[in-house]
Amino acid sequence: MAVRIEIALSGQTSVDALGIPVTRPLSGDGARIVDEKLGGLLRRLTESGELRGDRGESLLLHTNGALETPRVVAAGLGNRDELDADAFRTAGAAAAQSLARVGGSLLWLLDESLPLSLAEQASALVEGTILGGYTPGQWKTQETDKRPRAVERIVIGQPDSPELRAATERAALIAERTNRARDLANMPPNELDPAYARRARAGARGRARAPEGRDPRAARDGQARHGCARRCRPRQP
Amino acid sequence: MGALAAVGRGSRNEPRLIVLRYDPPTVTSADVTLGLVGKAITFDAGGISLKPAAKMEDMKGDMAGGAGTLHGMGAVAALKLHVRAIAVLAAAENLPGGDAFRPGDILRAANGKTIEIVNTDAEGRLVLADALWYTRREGATHILDLATLTGAMELALGDLYGGLFANDDDWRDLIVAAAERSGDLAWPFPLHAR
Numbered sequence: 001m002a003v004r005i006e007i008a009l010s011g012q013t014s015v016d017a018l019g020i021p022v023t024r025p026l027s028g029d030g031a032r033i034v035d036e037k038l039g040g041l042l043r044r045l046t047e048s049g050e051l052r053g054d055r056g057e058s059l060l061l062h063t064n065g066a067l068e069t070p071r072v073v074a075a076g077l078g079n080r081d082e083l084d085a086d087a088f089r090t091a092g093a094a095a096a097q098s099l100a101r102v103g104g105s106l107l108w109l110l111d112e113s114l115p116l117s118l119a120e121q122a123s124a125l126v127e128g129t130i131l132g133g134y135t136p137g138q139w140k141t142q143e144t145d146k147r148p149r150a151v152e153r154i155v156i157g158q159p160d161s162p163e164l165r166a167a168t169e170r171a172a173l174i175a176e177r178t179n180r181a182r183d184l185a186n187m188p189p190n191e192l193d194p195a196y197a198r199r200a201r202a203g204a205r206g207r208a209r210a211p212e213g214r215d216p217r218a219a220r221d222g223q224a225r226h227g228c229a230r231r232c233r234p235r236q237p
Numbered sequence: 238m239g240a241l242a243a244v245g246r247g248s249r250n251e252p253r254l255i256v257l258r259y260d261p262p263t264v265t266s267a268d269v270t271l272g273l274v275g276k277a278i279t280f281d282a283g284g285i286s287l288k289p290a291a292k293m294e295d296m297k298g299d300m301a302g303g304a305g306t307l308h309g310m311g312a313v314a315a316l317k318l319h320v321r322a323i324a325v326l327a328a329a330e331n332l333p334g335g336d337a338f339r340p341g342d343i344l345r346a347a348n349g350k351t352i353e354i355v356n357t358d359a360e361g362r363l364v365l366a367d368a369l370w371y372t373r374r375e376g377a378t379h380i381l382d383l384a385t386l387t388g389a390m391e392l393a394l395g396d397l398y399g400g401l402f403a404n405d406d407d408w409r410d411l412i413v414a415a416a417e418r419s420g421d422l423a424w425p426f427p428l429h430a431r
Contacts, residue, residue, distance in 0.1 A: 085418070085420065086420045089420055170316065173312060173315055173316065174312055174419075177308040177309070177311050177312040177315070178308065180304075180308050180311075181301070181304035181305050181307065181308040181309075182304075184300065184301075184303075184304035184307070184308075185297075185298045185300065185301045185304050187297070188297060189279055189280035189296075189297040189330070192279050192297070192300070193250040193279050193330065194245065194248075194250050194251060194252050194253045194277070194279055194328035194329050194330060195250065195251075195253060195328075
């Protein structure tokens with residue numbers, strides 16, 4: 001399933017959750033504004049130690065009408081002076097896992113005061129959200145309502161720009177391809193056998209040229225010949 | 238391709254060499270062809286040199302290099318990169334069976350070299366030998382080979398880093414840098430000519 005990526009300010013679109021990357025110490029305009037609207041809740045949680053901003057930490061809060069968005073996910077980045085792209089990826093993944101019962105849409109607030117550019121923050125959050133929302137649930141239960149839900153729409157809370165759009169779309173594409181590779185690795189071996197070309201064909205559909213299956217036994221001494229189309233056996237039951 | 242063919246002989250599911258090509262309308266460098274090679278052992282029981290039963294179910298994942306190669310190639314195409322590329326997956330099941338290859342067998346790889354088999358569970362290097370030869374023959378100038386190759390690598394590095402072996406320092410440095418940027422970390426190991 002392709003995740004939709006949008007770039008829009010928080011007042012311009014409706015989402016299921018607002019994502020706030022949180023550093024140690026707590027900082028940033030987004031966190032400050034949300035904290036004010038929630039009556040100082042983030043500050044109080046920080047003081048009580050329930051929200052520390054540790055890398056990989058996430059806290060799902062219900063806004064109870066204080067914001068238009070019904071939920072806020074505070075996702076920890078770690079120490080402000082040790083930030084890198086992986087901190088944002090990890091925060092994205094933690095938020096996706098906190099929202100596993102909700103799925104839906106998530107708007108990320110970025111912080112211009114942090115050392116990574118907005119495009120770097122956005123692309124790492126997109127990647128992390130998609131990778132962290134991955135589940136091999138399709139192999140664990142046929143009851144779809146019991147599977148964790150992935151975020152289906154990610155909104156970057158910024159004015160639209162070509163640079164931001166290109167960076168986030170690229171990040172989403174790579175993360176989705178990674179998840180498709182994970183799907184293959186999670187497939188049971190009675191379904192995924194060496195007659196792999198069918199999946200390769202699906203993977204390349206409309207883009208790369210269709211794969212050539214070659215029977216290696218017909219390719220000794222460098223005389224490779226096309227063989228799969230005629231020689232592929234039906235899969236065993 | 239006697240090496241890849243031998244590894245798959247113990248299974249009713251025949252081995253396959255899967256090839257994908259990406260030829261963009263324009264390329265940044267006409268003399269560069271990227272080669273992606275993936276080990277795709279869709280189940281590795283070890284063959285006649287059978288693995289212990291514990292955790293053998295995880296051996297369905299011995300095709301993860303092939304999966305990464307396949308969707309890496311998909312990403313190259315979807316991103317419309319201006320580089321010619323070929324992806325080659327060596328797919329087989331390594332099972333014991335009446336026709337399986339044996340310790341003591343001598344195989345002939347695609348490049349003509351003969352290989353004496355000591356342990357049939359060291360099948361990854363066999364299938365990759367043929368896939369790498371094929372990829373070079375098809376014109377790849379820069380090859381990146383992805384494989385779940387030896388449990389020793391996990392013992393050495395844990396699950397945070399992948400081990401990286403390279404015969405070209407510049408190419409290795411590019412891959413290490415890309416790994417750092419992506420968060421999929423790679424740690425270079427020495428590769429001596431001897």
